[in-house]
């Protein structure tokens with residue numbers, strides 16, 4: 420099969436199945452629900468879907484804990500439903516990429532059950548199982564994971580298993596060639612069914628330094644120098660590529676937490692034959708310290724520009740960027756990056772949309788982003804569902820300086836913010852379900868919902884349609900250079916894309932105030948093609964955005 424670069428022309432919509440559309444009234448989204456909304460996606464103009472995990476799972480981490488890689492979580496539907504969905508997508512010119520979660524399985528996966536119940540099990544070596552220190556009283560080392568817990572859990576008096584995420588997510592042992600063969604087998608299973616690629620969950624964690632050394636000091640994510648971008652990462656990815664991925668016309672996007680631009684280059688330079696793209700988090704970390712979201716700090720536009728400049732220049736002609744401002748682990752973008760999720764919600768949502776959409780790379784839209792859904796309206800711990808926030812809260816209760824910090828930001832920073840039910844209409848359960856959903860519907864569904872948005876004169880969805888339409892077949896956006904026009908300006912983001920003598924210029928006001936912008940005077944011969952105000956003066960309105968072309 421000849422490999423093509425179709426992903427460079429993709430506009431990818433992420434579906435978080437639990438929260439998208441519930442067809443059978445059990446409060447959980449499902450595959451038939453997704454099928455019923457495919458025309459909505461087609462109308463939006465996207466040509467690819469990234470589906471968060473739908474595999475069988477005890478759902479400790481909402482499906483990122485898989486107990487059977489070749490079946491569907493029953494409340495979401497069946498394999499037959501999945502095949503119908505895939506076919507219906509393809510009929511509409513929409514490709515499908517699956518979430519591939521293979522750093523860890525669920526602790527309810529039969530491999531793990533066998534591994535921990537029998538020391539001689541052939542599956543024992545599928546996981547990272549080690550003897551504890553001090554006759555088993557202490558874990559093998561002092562690593563901690565991503566969900567505010569120690570990384571080792573006891574199996575019996577002597578042994579522990581490694582889990583970099585929740586206890587129910589034991590890490591696989593990629594050193595074992597049999598594990599790698601299992602992963603290849605999973606890839607082939609779905610690719611042969613016709614899926615078009617994978618978003619590879621925490622893929623940079625799969626290779627662990629086999630010395631399993633303790634670290635000092637033991638801050639959050641202790642030991643990361645021994646398990647992020649580990650010694651055999653590139654070898655493993657190249658192996659998957661060579662043995663499986665290269666035989667299909669598919670793409671991969673790796674989720675690369677804690678990775679730099681240089682790390683990314685090694686993962687995606689085409690000649691290295693590893694991944695197609697990566698998700699980096701430098702831009703979503705512009706409003707925190709140390710890349711740790713709980714250490715919140717005020718957003719600053721110049722900081723964002725620096726990051727975007729670095730990645731746009733850094734991957735030009737040697738890799739390909741992924742572009743995103745939301746996903747299921749991030750809070751909603753309206754109200755973030757200095758914007759406003761109340762009276763200027765339309766302006767904020769559209770400004771952010773236009774600003775990232777004209778960059779070089781493949782844009783991703785997270786469900787609900789295209790109608791300007793906001794963070795959840797949580798007021799009590801009982802409203803929250805996510806294992807990460809629950810664990811973090813537990814830890815914070817024990818550590819005096821963390822407690823006030825986390826309590827203050829818990830509701831605004833929890834991943835649950837992105838996971839509230841999709842607001843289709845203003846009915847009791849937002850048209851998502853006929854019963855009380857698994858996580859509460861935001862009360863603002865009364866006025867923030869897809870049906871209403873599409874009727875509004877100021878429709879966020881229709882603005883996104885314009886962005887998508889503009890990008891399609893646009894060579895300047897696809898291949899042009901990127902230049903930031905006002906690096907040190909902390910209020911307005913202006914950048915130019917250029918290919919031969921064709922130019923696209925984007926100017927976005929990141930502030931809730933009117934700003935006189937001299938650059939606009941220089942664009943008098945350019946055509947204004949997209950904007951979120953009907954203003955033509957050189958005074959930018961709050962959160963105004965404009966896209967100009969010279970051709």
Ligand code: TEU
Pocket residue numbers: 480483484520565584620621674676712747748749807834
């Ligand atoms: O996320 C990896 C990851 O590092 C994030 O969970 C991160 O720790 C968090 O967003 C910080 O707030 C991936 C998935 O996207 C996530 O949903 C899973 O929970 C996680 O892997 C484990 O599979």
